[in-house]
Amino acid sequence: TMRTVYLGNMAPDTQVSDILDQVRSGVIEIVRPLPEKNCIFLTFVDATAAAHFCHEFSSRPFNINGVELKIGWGKPSTLPTNIRLALQNGASRNVFLGSLDETVNEDVIREDLKRFGTVEHVRLIREKNIAFVHFLSIANAIKCVTSLPTEGEWQNRRVYYGKDRTSTPSSHHPHLQIHPNQTATLIPALTSVHGDMTIYHPHPTNNGGNGLTGVANRTIYLGNIHPDTTCEEICNVIRGGILSQIRYMVDKHIAFIAFVDPVLALHFYTQASYHGIVIKSRRLKIGWGKPSSLPGAVIQAVQNGGSRNVYLGNMDDSMTEEKLKQDFSEYGDIELVNTLKEKNCAFVNFTSIAAAMRAIEGIRTKEEYKRFRINYGKDRCGNPPRS
Incomplete structure (x- = not known):
């Protein structure tokens, strides 16, 4: 639901296209400019794309017309069902127009199509007799694609959806590579905390x-x-x-x-x-x-229910938290030891799964622990976020 990005501190003369010319993070559902408040909200189709956008500009300024924009999050929202269905059929903010003649120019297109909603960007490719028209929202584009082919001269022209230009990988990121058998969905790249280069990887x-x-x-x-x-x-x-x-x-x-x-x-x-x-x-x-x-061993452990938490069952009063900390510390750093005497069990949480793996293997060989049930417990960090 975290799909909306807030951009503030806009200069009064900033155009929507000035901003979207620098967005290459993913398909946008709707653009909501608020010029009276010097801000704009970009709602991406996918929350991943929104996070990608925020991460990209966390390491470098987002400057428009010499002014650095402020970046934050808008309110969470879910993608409307009708938009989701339309996306499955190729919908986007971009409407493709084909079979155009020389009487059609960008001004004519903008003037005619503005009845479906605010037009953000028009690009006419004269040598191919085609054009691309970006609206501020997918909903506006749907109206256009649905109605325009039934009207007058447009009945003899091609009208469908094009690719949202904000979904095109940015050319100034040479490390962005998508393997042919992988989808082009991206997540925020990871960078060194002190680094200044952003490297993108496939999902x-x-x-x-x-x-x-x-x-x-x-x-x-x-x-x-x-x-x-x-x-x-x-x-x-x-x-x-x-x-x-x-x-x-x-x-x-x-x-x-x-x-x-x-x-x-x-x-x-x-x-x-x-x-x-x-x-x-x-x-x-x-x-x-x-x-x-x-590591391969960690992957295998996780697939078999492994975690950084070691469970001990059938315990008696001889096992205190202090003794558990002392006995288990040889296998790695311990984050938390929790004993539940009323249930005759305890949990030893390590700071890594690798340490928990060593502990389970090693502690089972010790005579005083052979009478206990020893296995992986549940990592509390895997619980759903608190409301």
């Missing part, structure tokens, strides 16, 4: 079919963390997807949160950017980490 779910294999966009950067914050407190605010690893650098007040599923990483980034994350009355900075891949 991770098209690589191997499950988003787990290959280098993908799965790591979220958190900055401005209060010095007294614990790893447990960080994990308490992460929701929406199980984590493969948490790297908390206390001395630098930053953390890197790597999700197993890159699509869920994107969802978390989008929600966190909109709502913000606050720990100990301090709002965290949110960004992207470097692209990463999951």
